[in-house]
Amino acid sequence: xxxxxxxxxxxxxxxxxxxxxxxxxxxxxxxxxxxxxxxxxxxxxxxxxxxxxxxxxxxxxxxxxxxxxxxxxxxxxxxxxxxxxxxxxxxxxxxxxxxxxxxxxxxxxxxxxxxxxxxxxxxxxxxxxxxxxxxxxxxxxxxxxxxxxxxxxxxxxxxxxxxxxxxxxxxxxxxxxxxxxxxxxxxxxxxxxxxxxxxxxxxxxxxxxxxxxxxxxxxxxxxxxxxxxxxxxxxxxxxxxxxxxxxxxxxxxxxxxxxxxxxxxxxxxxxxxxxxxxxxxxxxxxxxxxxxxxxxxxxxxxxxxxxxxxxxxxxxxxxxxx
Amino acid sequence: xxxxxxxxxxxxxxxxxxxxxxxxxxxxxxxxxxxxxxxxxxxxxxxxxxxxxxxxxxxxxxxxxxxxxxxxxxxxxxxxxxxxxxxxxxxxxxxxxxxxxxxxxxxxxxxxxxxxxxxxxxxxxxxxxxxxxxxxxxxxxxxxxxxxxxxxxxxxxxxxxxxxxxxxxxxxxxxxxxxxxxxxxxxxxxxxxxxxxxxxxxxxxxxxxxxxxxxxxxxxxxxxxxxxxxxxxxxxxxxxxxxxxxxxxx
Numbered sequence: 199x200x201x202x203x204x205x206x207x208x209x210x211x212x213x214x215x216x217x218x219x220x221x222x223x224x225x226x227x228x229x230x231x232x233x234x235x236x237x238x239x240x241x242x243x244x245x246x247x248x249x250x251x252x253x254x255x256x257x258x259x260x261x262x263x264x265x266x267x268x269x270x271x272x273x274x275x276x277x278x279x280x281x282x283x284x285x286x287x288x289x290x291x292x293x294x295x296x297x298x299x300x301x302x303x304x305x306x307x308x309x310x311x312x313x314x315x316x317x318x319x320x321x322x323x324x325x326x327x328x329x330x331x332x333x334x335x336x337x338x339x340x341x342x343x344x345x346x347x348x349x350x351x352x353x354x355x356x357x358x359x360x361x362x363x364x365x366x367x368x369x370x371x372x373x374x375x376x377x378x379x380x381x382x383x384x385x386x387x388x389x390x391x392x393x394x395x396x397x398x399x400x401x402x403x404x405x406x407x408x409x410x411x412x413x414x415x416x417x418x419x420x421x422x423x424x425x426x427x428x429x430x431x432x433x434x435x436x437x438x439x440x441x442x443x444x445x446x447x448x449x450x451x452x453x454x455x456x457x458x459x460x461x462x463x464x465x466x467x468x469x470x471x472x473x474x475x476x477x478x479x480x481x482x483x484x485x486x487x488x489x490x491x492x493x494x495x496x497x498x499x500x501x502x503x504x505x506x507x508x509x510x511x512x513x514x515x516x517x518x519x520x
Numbered sequence: 521x522x523x524x525x526x527x528x529x530x531x532x533x534x535x536x537x538x539x540x541x542x543x544x545x546x547x548x549x550x551x552x553x554x555x556x557x558x559x560x561x562x563x564x565x566x567x568x569x570x571x572x573x574x575x576x577x578x579x580x581x582x583x584x585x586x587x588x589x590x591x592x593x594x595x596x597x598x599x600x601x602x603x604x605x606x607x608x609x610x611x612x613x614x615x616x617x618x619x620x621x622x623x624x625x626x627x628x629x630x631x632x633x634x635x636x637x638x639x640x641x642x643x644x645x646x647x648x649x650x651x652x653x654x655x656x657x658x659x660x661x662x663x664x665x666x667x668x669x670x671x672x673x674x675x676x677x678x679x680x681x682x683x684x685x686x687x688x689x690x691x692x693x694x695x696x697x698x699x700x701x702x703x704x705x706x707x708x709x710x711x712x713x714x715x716x717x718x719x720x721x722x723x724x725x726x727x728x729x730x731x732x733x734x735x736x737x738x739x740x741x742x743x744x745x746x747x748x749x750x751x752x753x754x755x756x757x758x759x760x761x762x763x764x765x766x767x768x769x770x
Binding site for chain 2: 450
């Protein structure tokens with residue numbers, strides 16, 4: 199009988215994705231209810247040192263594939279390795295972070311192991327040994343509660359939703375995985391140089407909408423983002439107009455985000471935009487139009503010209519920080 | 521080059537979701553169904569590939585009978601024929617079941633390339649393309665924003681956090697589309713006329729062996745009423761104070 203929890207630890211270039219520790223914390227909680235061991239699968243080049251990052255998360259075992267050959271994410275190879283870790287650990291639950299990599303690997307491994315998979319979960323509970331999850335559908339316009347019925351259950355969790363918490367100290371046993379051969383090479387990875395955090399991982403997001411007036415004005419929201427250490431987002435209207443890149447779009451046809459703080463500047467609040475950001479913990483709206491729908495979801499609002507309000511906010515935050 | 525595009529008909533992104541009294545489905549009256557936006561990029565990419573390399577584009581849809589009108593739209597854009605697996609209430613069904621049903625249909629079709637959208641904007645599952653590729657035992661590159669296709673291989677770019685990956689695979693292969701891959705065309709009037717005569721086969725299928733059970737569908741809890749801090753730049757100082765001292769988020 200399968201038992202225990204396996205976490206897929208996501209890394210790129212030897213750097214652990216912080217949300218992997220959120221997955222480990224959830225894993226430790228679930229272990230209390232379903233028993234067995236808590237294990238972590240670490241796959242990638244120069245990744246062996248990452249196991250120490252899990253020491254304070256109650257991890258019993260680490261399944262490790264560390265090889266220069268694994269320096270880039272390769273869906274097929276990583277899937278084979280993760281499936282091998284599953285066959286060794288025999289867990290009843292596998293937890294993956296719903297990042298770009300996690301969204302790619304989760305259905306692959308679910309299909310190869312014929313398991314049920316619930317993606318992008320925002321809440322998890324255990325009832326009679328079965329995992330019951332809650333996840334947003336229709337980009338968050340509704341929440342669905344699902345039971346995973348397969349014996350081996352996989353879930354991916356939305357980054358930034360589950361807390362991470364250190365507790366105790368373990369010295370996990372390390373088990374090496376067999377690395378198979380390469381089929382479809384990732385020929386190249388290009389990094390867009392950005393000093394700002396990634397949209398889906400950021401704890402603060404500053405977004406601009408049509409009220410920004412034009413692409414030349416986004417330095418205003420960028421500056422606010424920079425004093426807050428925030429990511430920069432955009433509404434569909436400004437992405438479709440070509441003012442901002444697709445990668446910044448928040449909404450039903452862009453990214454769904456749940457930061458601690460979402461600051462919407464000059465965004466009226468179309469349904470599809472609200473769907474993508476209304477699960478943010480605190481929402482600030484700055485808009486000239488007091489009737490704009492964004493104020494219905496906003497925790498705090500300022501009615502006014504963003505070109506006056508935002509520079510003043512930047513000034514105030516700088517004063518606080520100095 | 522023979523191409524299959526998996527297309528889903530979904531409630532438009534402007535839809536206000538209301539839950540039926542059964543507690544597991546949404547009300548469909550007054551809902552406008554459109555081609556899943558990500559699938560529109562897939563259809564466009566498929567038509568471009570056909571224009572460059574010849575061959576045929578087949579639309580494969582699993583969904584309610586009402587999806588027909590959107591299948592005709594895809595045919596009007598330039599796809600050649602369609603297979604509609606008619607299945608009611610599949611909108612939020614388990615992706616493993618959906619992938620199996622698509623797989624049984626697709627393996628009878630000749631293909632070099634399969635295009636999908638990266639996800640459907642109703643269930644947001646993000647699973648079917650990779651599950652399908654896995655069942656078919658072909659390589660998959662998901663959420664691509666650029667594709668260079670030859671008759672033998674495809675080089676695709678996919679966005680990752682803070683960068684892009686360039687991945688090359690040999691055909692047959694599956695690609696799922698991200699926004700930005702292309703600008704989908706509008707159907708021309710002759711295209712719309714021609715679409716009415718293009719072959720559209722319908723088959724009834726049913727859901728089985730679902731690995732997930734829907735327990736409930738609910739609207740998210742209402743947001744507590746917000747507070748207007750003030751008007752104009754004078755309110756900025758107070759807002760910053762609240763964010764730091766009360767909300768403790770900065």
